[in-house]
Structures are given as C-alpha cells and as structure tokens.
Amino acid sequence: MKIQKQPTLADSICDLRVRKIKKTFFTQINTIIDWEKISVIINKDYLKGKSAVGKPSYDGLLLFKMCLLQSWYGLSDYEVEDRVNDSLSFSYFCGMTIEQSSPDHSTLSRFRTALTKTGTFEKLFKSINEQLEAHKIIVKTGLISVIDTPLKPKGKTTHKVTQDREDEVTAKKEYASSVDKDGTWLKKRGKYHFGYKKHHVTDDEGLVVGVHTTTASKNEISNVEEVLDTVNIEMPEGIPLKGDKGYQSKKNAEILKERKIKNHILKKATKNKPLTKWEKRYNKLIGKTRFR
Numbered sequence: 001m002k003i004q005k006q007p008t009l010a011d012s013i014c015d016l017r018v019r020k021i022k023k024t025f026f027t028q029i030n031t032i033i034d035w036e037k038i039s040v041i042i043n044k045d046y047l048k049g050k051s052a053v054g055k056p057s058y059d060g061l062l063l064f065k066m067c068l069l070q071s072w073y074g075l076s077d078y079e080v081e082d083r084v085n086d087s088l089s090f091s092y093f094c095g096m097t098i099e100q101s102s103p104d105h106s107t108l109s110r111f112r113t114a115l116t117k118t119g120t121f122e123k124l125f126k127s128i129n130e131q132l133e134a135h136k137i138i139v140k141t142g143l144i145s146v147i148d149t150p151l152k153p154k155g156k157t158t159h160k161v162t163q164d165r166e167d168e169v170t171a172k173k174e175y176a177s178s179v180d181k182d183g184t185w186l187k188k189r190g191k192y193h194f195g196y197k198k199h200h201v202t203d204d205e206g207l208v209v210g211v212h213t214t215t216a217s218k219n220e221i222s223n224v225e226e227v228l229d230t231v232n233i234e235m236p237e238g239i240p241l242k243g244d245k246g247y248q249s250k251k252n253a254e255i256l257k258e259r260k261i262k263n264h265i266l267k268k269a270t271k272n273k274p275l276t277k278w279e280k281r282y283n284k285l286i287g288k289t290r291f292r
Contacts, residue, residue, distance in 0.1 A: 029093070032131060032132065032135050033128060033132075035061060037127055038061060038064065038124060039060065039061045041120065041124055041127060042120065043060060045114070045115060045120040046111065046115060058103045058111075060111070061095070062094050062096065063103060063107070063108055063111040063112075064111075064115075064124060065093060065094045066080050066081075066084060066094060066102070066103065067108070067111075067112060067121075069083070069084070069090060069094075071200065071208055076105075077105035077106075078105045080102075080105075080108070081102050081103070081104055081108070082102075084096070085101060085102045113195065113196075116196055117182065121198075122211060122212075125208055125209070125210065128208075129208075129209050129233060132207070133233055183196060183216065184216045185216065185217065186216040193216055194216065196213050196214065196215060196216055197213070197215070197216050197218065198213055199211065199214065199220065199223070199227045201227060201228070201230060209233055210228075210231035211230055212226050212227040212229075220244060220247050221246060221247060221248070221249050224247050224252045224256075225255055228241075228259065228261075237260045238261075239261055240262035240263075241261050241262065241263065241264055241265065242265070242289055243264070243265040243266065244265070244266060245265065245266040245267065248266065248267070248268040252265070253265075264286055266283050266286055267282055
C-alpha cells in the first residue's frame with residue numbers, strides 16, 4: 001500500500017514563494033515591454049479572421065505571449081495550452097480573463113507557422129530585446145544555441161528516411177496540397193517531427209536574443225554563422241558560446257575563433273573514438289548552463 005505524503009507548512013511556503021516570483025516576473029515584463037509595438041509588428045503579417053465555426057480568431061498578441069511562455073518554460077503546444085487554462089499567472093500574463101479559455105494547440109501551431117514563413121518572429125524578438133536592453137535587463141555573459149521542432153500533419157504517414165547524424169534521421173514524403181510544403185520531416189530520438197527548426201540564441205539566463213528558422217531536416221552544423229547573425233545585441237569579445245553537439249565541427253570552430261567567441265560547444269563522439277572522461281565531465285558542466 002502506498003502512503004501519500006501530506007504537504008507540510010514548508011512545502012506550502014515554498015509553493016507560495018514560487019507563485020510570487022512567477023507573478024512578479026510577469027508583472028515586471030508587462031511593465032517593461034510596450035506590447036502595442038509588438039502588436040503592430042504581429043498585425044502586419046498575421047491576418048485575423050474567423051474560425052471554421054464562425055468564432056472570431058484569437059488576438060495575435062495573446063498567441064505570441066503563449067509562444068514566449070513556451071520558450072521560457074520549455075513547453076509543448078499541448079502543455080502551454082493546459083498551463084494557460086490552469087495557471088492564473090499564465091492567463092493573466094496573456095491578458096485573459098478567468099472566464100476565457102486558452103487557444104488550443106492547433107491554433108498556436110498555425111499561428112507559429114504563419115509568422116515563421118513571413119520572418120516575423122525575428123522582428124518580434126528584435127523589438128523585445130531592444131526594449132529589454134534599454135532597461136539594462138539583458139545579461140551578456142554567455143550564448144547558448146538550442147533547437148525546437150514544431151508541427152506534424154495528421155493522418156497515416158509513410159516515410160523515406162536518410163541518416164542525418166547519430167540521433168537524427170531526415171525523412172521525405174509526398175503529401176496532400178493542404179500541408180505546408182516548406183516544412184520537412186525529421187526523426188529524432190525515435191519520434192517523427194514535421195515543420196521547422198528554431199535555432200535560438202539566448203543569454204545565460206535563457207532569455208532569447210536571436211532566432212534563426214530553418215526547415216526541420218537541415219543539419220545544425222551548416223548554419224552556425226546564420227544563427228549568430230540573428231543576435232541583435234553587441235557581443236563582448238571572448239564571450240563563450242555553449243551549443244549543442246550538432247554544431248561541433250572544425251569549420252565552426254574556426255568561425256568562432258574568427259569572431260573572437262570562445263568555443264564551448266558540446267564534445268561529440270566519433271566512430272571508434274568515444275568521449276574521454278574529461279570530455280564527458282566537460283559536457284556535464286556546459287549542460288548546467290545550456291539546459292536553460
């Protein structure tokens with residue numbers, strides 16, 4: 001028989017502290033950011049109409065704030081939908097009343113795809129970072145490159161796959177005209193993903209300072225320069241870049257050296273050459289910052 005542990009006073013105090021910190025963070029962000037400027041950028045490229053059942057579409061700013069919550073807390077489309085519905089602080093940040101329900105995951109996915117095609121996300125992050133930098137919020141002590149892969153079409157799928165890297169396989173398929181032709185398939189850790197890769201550049205607290213979008217099947221190793229070029233703040237000389245092992249190559253090492261950026265990309269094992277104990281330890285230390 002399993003005995004369920006009852007929450008203690010210390011647990012309750014800890015929970016309240018976390019809620020207060022989250023609420024304070026959201027309040028500060030809403031105070032610092034001029035969301036009207038952000039809305040203007042969104043509305044240039046995102047046309048609101050009506051849903052299939054005739055209801056007005058959700059405001060673009062609400063959907064973009066949900067995308068920000070995803071980036072900050074590492075949430076999927078399904079997870080952020082649930083959190084916005086369940087969390088008062090999340091729904092308050094998004095500008096929703098307690099009677100409103102969150103947009104569903106498919107609406108968020110379509111919104112992200114639309115703004116990815118028009119390059120609007122890059123404009124939005126640039127505007128936000130400029131405002132944060134004006135308030136001395138952005139910390140310039142480290143850069144991290146991370147990847148996110150969004151949507152997947154519905155229905156049965158037959159894939160033609162090719163090896164991309166040790167834990168990734170690119171997959172090709174012919175599909176209906178209604179499906180986004182710019183997206184591609186990628187098999188990662190045994191699961192298929194369809195759409196795009198978001199190569200985020202963040203500071204060492206996880207705040208996004210640049211984002212580069214590619215098709216899902218494109219290998220990271222080939223576009224480190226494009227990713228770095230999206231950063232819209234001045235990078236101090238000697239700043240370390242903590243990146244996924246997919247960026248590890250001699251060419252990229254030279255690129256970082258030329259840009260006077262320290263190479264803290266994760267070490268990668270090669271055929272007949274496993275990682276040494278030092279390299280495993282190195283990856284673990286870098287990972288403590290990179291996970292954000």
